[in-house]
Amino acid sequence: MSDRTPLWRLAPTELAPHEDALSRFAVELERVGGTSVRVNASELVGEITATLTGIGAHRVALTADLDDARPIVTAALEAARFDVVEYEAVAGDRAALAGLDATVTGCLAAVAATGSIVTGGLAGRAGALVAPTHICVVEIRRVVDGLASLMRLAPRLGAGSMMAIQTGPSRTADIEKTLIIGVHGPKRTHVVLLDGVLTD
Numbered sequence: 372m373s374d375r376t377p378l379w380r381l382a383p384t385e386l387a388p389h390e391d392a393l394s395r396f397a398v399e400l401e402r403v404g405g406t407s408v409r410v411n412a413s414e415l416v417g418e419i420t421a422t423l424t425g426i427g428a429h430r431v432a433l434t435a436d437l438d439d440a441r442p443i444v445t446a447a448l449e450a451a452r453f454d455v456v457e458y459e460a461v462a463g464d465r466a467a468l469a470g471l472d473a474t475v476t477g478c479l480a481a482v483a484a485t486g487s488i489v490t491g492g493l494a495g496r497a498g499a500l501v502a503p504t505h506i507c508v509v510e511i512r513r514v515v516d517g518l519a520s521l522m523r524l525a526p527r528l529g530a531g532s533m534m535a536i537q538t539g540p541s542r543t544a545d546i547e548k549t550l551i552i553g554v555h556g557p558k559r560t561h562v563v564l565l566d567g568v569l570t571d
């Protein structure tokens with residue numbers, strides 16, 4: 372192929388022209404074992420609460436990248452009798468982290484062509500990885516076409532000291548080539564695509 376070959380023809384990590392980013396994201400996320408749902412701002416808290424109830428969660432950590440939505444989600448979950456903590460308050464306590472059933476984070480970006488979500492410093496180094504279930508709130512305006520777009524935007528995303536790209540629940544087949552889900556991270560990744568913003 373020549374140097375002028377479109378990037379989307381060279382790599383499956385890019386969108387083809389006129390391909391719908393949100394549709395592709397949902398398909399790719401499902402392919403790697405994740406789930407997604409699209410909500411508006413008035414439905415956000417209800418979706419998070421229902422998801423946590425559905426998996427039988429009790430202890431939940433919320434990360435700082437939820438911005439102004441964090442106190443609202445916290446109040447709703449506490450009213451529903453969940454035990455809610457701020458992630459950064461327990462980040463250094465291994466026993467507390469081991470007791471988490473789920474974390475709820477925001478998102479710097481989501482990559483449509485790969486179904487990936489990207490978290491940064493405000494989510495904490497393990498905020499998206501430490502609990503069996505990760506619920507990630509993704510503002511639709513943060514969905515980018517492909518990895519090339521993400522890399523171009525990376526300096527402006529405000530990732531802080533780190534940026535983590537997560538594509539579905541963790542998986543490994545290191546032992547006897549048997550696929551195991553959730554060994555090094557969450558067993559479940561649920562993405563809530565938000566029509567709106569987390570902070571005013």
